[in-house]
Amino acid sequence: MNLKPNLKIALIIITIIALISIGFKAKPILGNYDDFNPEKVYKITYRFFFKSGDKNTTLKTYIPTTNSRQRISGEQIKNDSLLFFTKQKEKHQNIRAIWETNDTNSYHSIDYEFIFEGKAKHYKIPNTFNKLSEEYDEYLKATNDIQSNDSIINTLASGLIQNTKNDREIIKNIFDYVYEIPSAPIITLTDALTTIKQNKASCNGKSRLFVALCRNMGYPARVKGGIIVENANKRTSHAWVEVLINQTWVPFDGLNNHFAFIPANYLELYQGDKPLITHTADIQFDYSYQIDEVNHVSFLKMNSEELHKLPGFSLWNLVDKKIIPKGALNLLLLLPIGGLLVAFLRNIVGLKTFGVFLPVLIAFSLSHTGFVSGIAIFVGLIMFIGLIAYPFDKLRLLYTPKLVISLTIMVSLIVVATHFGVKNNIEWLTKLTFFPIIILTISAERFSRSTLEDGYIKAMDKLFQTLIATSISYLILSWTWLPSVLILFPEIVLLIVVLATFLGRYIGIRWIELFRFKPLFNSENKKLNF
Known part of the structure; x- marks a missing residue:
């Protein structure tokens, strides 16, 4: 693997330049390592518009909190001086934002902004569930809209439990039954019984039926409310279900076919069968959710502006300004890595591949x-x-x-x-x-x-x-972090050129040949020893 002097000098210079450039950026990046590793990051703005009534006017909405799979930061509130803002902690860790005004017959606007960082979470469901204490009895009770003790629910539950061997199969039967109910964009409240009778429902009707069936069979369950976040200006919220399994609340979405799984773009806002927004009756009111995806590096706490200020050269500008689609850029950057890997497998290991x-x-x-x-x-x-x-x-x-x-x-x-x-x-x-x-x-x-x-x-x-x-x-x-590393440290491509050059000069025996000719090498060694 002898290299010509000029080539050796050029490779040394390229390596030094790449390592120095990487070194300048490495220190601030390593100092901002983030072990949360979100898959999705969005800036979300609640936008409310209303005209106050003839007396005191109140607007209430649930706002998110940080948990094991979502992180909330950057809260900003913009409203006029005539609105009085407070936060109220409710049961089950729900938090409500409340705006009040005594100013009558006047127009008001509110922008409530925050950053949502989310990651998907899968849950493993055991075959048999442990018995639970009485503290969870409230999640077994019937309500006006979750009629778990109704005879129709009893009959349906009896059918779903037949020929099942364990708790997991029962929950799976409930899930499959609810999922197969045709979906319909029904914006009015749909209770569990209505969902059965009309055999169609949106997320809220399916969720109430799922909870009713679980409670009827003795499994604590509750409705979970939030928003499916995506690049859009939308008005719709979303509801899914959580079932208590061995002290863990496990999510199920009978509308979008998520069994014991919650995607990265599900923003959790509150638990319980509640409306997301309430306000004083008979007022003019409108709202929307402005959602914008934020470019991010999953393993860093640094925001976009801080990434732009990193010393040296990076490709973050191409990502942040959407000059090249992120997927296409990832493919371009990973191709040399993959090519080097295949070259190693062909030249050193000895594999024969289609190109x-x-x-x-x-x-x-x-x-x-x-x-x-x-x-x-x-x-x-x-x-x-x-x-x-x-x-x-x-x-x-x-x-x-x-x-x-x-x-x-x-x-x-x-x-x-x-x-x-x-x-x-x-x-x-x-x-x-x-x-x-x-x-x-x-x-x-x-x-x-x-x-x-x-x-x-x-x-x-x-x-x-x-x-x-x-x-x-x-x-x-x-490896999910690899494209981000290449975007921040494009100098790695220079190191790939150096390594590929060494691979190109390799004229030794391949590993597969060592295995194939092992008997021959052993016989030669025996002759030499003799």
């Missing part, structure tokens, strides 16, 4: 489909291409027209499978977006060419080794 960057691109497509389902779809389509190419070989068609026919059939199959998945709610069939289809098509073309040039046995062997390289690339490239 250098194709395993990396396949790994990216797996991030859209999921690893297991993506590998299964990938292998299935590749095998399908091999099978449908066989009769065309018998017809002695030229390679290019034969490939066009095969790939056209494959793309048609993907489109039909996606349509079938959407129609029948088969999630894994709906994950073949445009990008994965392109990658799978290129892969199929490479496999088809390999079978023609090397035969099916060698093509299958190369496919297997490509899948190994793809799996390793997926493992590395799925």
Whole structure:
């Protein structure tokens, strides 16, 4: 691996420049490490507009608090001087913001702004639940809108509990029943019984029915209220359910099919079957939620302005000003990392793959489909291409027209499978977006060419080794913090050039060859010892 003097000097200079530039930024970045690691960050503004009545006027709304999966900061309140603002702590850690005024028949506006940082959370549900103490009895009681002791609820609960073996299966039956009720954008209050009778509901009706069924069967449950945050100016809030399982409140969303899971963009505001906003009756009132996603680095406490002030060079400006879509930029930055990894696997380990960057691109497509389902779809389509190419070989068609026919059939199959998945709610069939289809098509073309040039046995062997390289690339490239590191430290690309140069000069024996020729090496050592 001897390098020419001029090349060695150039590589040393590149390395020094990259390390110095990284060093300037490393200290302030390491000093602002954030172990909360939010997946989503939004700036949210409640905007209220109303005309006060003939007497004292009051407006109340629930505001969020920090917990294990969401962090609230940057609270700012803008309202006119005629409004008096207070906060009120209620039962179950709910906090209400209250605005009052004695000024009559006048117009008022309020902006209540905060930063929401959220992360998704999965819960593992045991088969059997522990018995609970009496302190949770309030979550087993019937209410006017959650009629858990009604005979209709009793009959339905009895049917859902049949042929179940444990608590988890019962909760799953309740969830599936509620989820299968057709969704409808009903803005009025829908109680549990009405949801059953009309067999359609929005989030609030489905949540009340879910809670009623759980309470009827002896599982403490409650309604949870909040907002699904997204880049939008919206007016709708959202409701889901929490069931107490072994001292943990576990979320279930029967509208959006989230079983024991809460997404990163769910803002939790209050618990209990309550309205989010209340105000004095018979006043003119309007409101909206202005939601703007904030670009962030998950492992840093630094805001956008602080990131712009970092010394040296970074690509944060491209992200913050949306000059390049973040997903596209991540792909561009991760490609060299993936390429270096595959080059190592080919030149040092000795794997044979379909090209250098194709395993990396396949790994990216797996991030859209999921690893297991993506590998299964990938292998299935590749095998399908091999099978449908066989009769065309018998017809002695030229390679290019034969490939066009095969790939056209494959793309048609993907489109039909996606349509079938959407129609029948088969999630894994709906994950073949445009990008994965392109990658799978290129892969199929490479496999088809390999079978023609090397035969099916060698093509299958190369496919297997490509899948190994793809799996390793997926493992590395799925590190969520890696794209952010490359955005903050683009100098790493220079280090990749240096490392790739060393790889390019490697002429030693590959690791696979060490394994293959191990008996030969052992016999040679025995002769030398003799």
